[in-house]
Amino acid sequence: MDSLDPHVLGPGLLPTPFTADEIRDATGSRKVIRLLLEGPDGPLGEHVNRFHETDAEGATLDRWAAADPKSVVSNRVTWAELQGHAAFDAGTTSVSTVSLSSPLGELTCRRYDTDDGVFWFSIAHPGMPVLHESEGMRTTVLSIEDD
Numbered sequence: 001m002d003s004l005d006p007h008v009l010g011p012g013l014l015p016t017p018f019t020a021d022e023i024r025d026a027t028g029s030r031k032v033i034r035l036l037l038e039g040p041d042g043p044l045g046e047h048v049n050r051f052h053e054t055d056a057e058g059a060t061l062d063r064w065a066a067a068d069p070k071s072v073v074s075n076r077v078t079w080a081e082l083q084g085h086a087a088f089d090a091g092t093t094s095v096s097t098v099s100l101s102s103p104l105g106e107l108t109c110r111r112y113d114t115d116d117g118v119f120w121f122s123i124a125h126p127g128m129p130v131l132h133e134s135e136g137m138r139t140t141v142l143s144i145e146d147d
Contacts, residue, residue, distance in 0.1 A: 009087040014095055016086040017110045017121035020079035026126035027051050027059060027079075030147035033128065034066070036103075040136040049128075050147060082128075086121065088114050102130055103142045 007015035018026075037044040046066035053060040058078035064071045088095075093114045100109045100120050107130060109120040115136025130132045130141040 009084060012090055013087045014090045014093055014112070016083050017112075017123070018083060018086070018126040020083040022126040023082050024054070024056070024079040027054060028146060031127075032143075032145045032147045034142040034145075036142050038138040038140070038141045046142065052147065057100050086112070086119070086129075088112050100131065103140065104130060104144065 005015060006019040006021070007017075013075055031050075033049040035047045035049065037047060048062075048064055048066050050062040051059040052062070058076060058081070060074055061077045062072050062074045064073065073097060084108065093112055095113075096111050098111045098120070100107045100111075100122070102120075102122075102126065104122065107120075107122040109122050109123065112119045112121070119129040119131060120131040122130045123129075125141075126146055127144075128141070129139075132139045
């Protein structure tokens with residue numbers, strides 16, 4: 001692996017599916033992502049992530065339960081931090097390219113099998129995983145829209 005590759009964040013880490021710049025470019029000036037959270041006994045509810053006040057370094061991220069729009073939690077995130085969430089240990093993680101049927105359609109994804117669960121990143125949607133499963137919990141991206 002090339003140490004100058006912007007997908008590689010450090011020694012012993014697999015390349016991330018996207019660079020910080022790719023995440024920034026895909027987010028644009030505003031982006032809304034709707035998620036479905038499910039537990040072992042079924043749906044736990046929908047959640048919303050909204051990116052706004054974007055700039056070259058990052059954005060403000062608002063998150064809330066769709067059923068309670070007043071429950072908004074906001075914080076500033078950097079594109080580099082978001083990329084870092086997908087930096088997995090090469091010794092304990094396997095990565096493959098797979099097809100996934102999802103609410104976003106038929107997707108080609110990079111699948112990371114880790115000690116902390118399985119993450120599917122859609123090649124066409126730089127950013128968070130479109131599906132994550134861990135310890136009986138599942139988070140699925142339902143939609144991605146410009147706000």
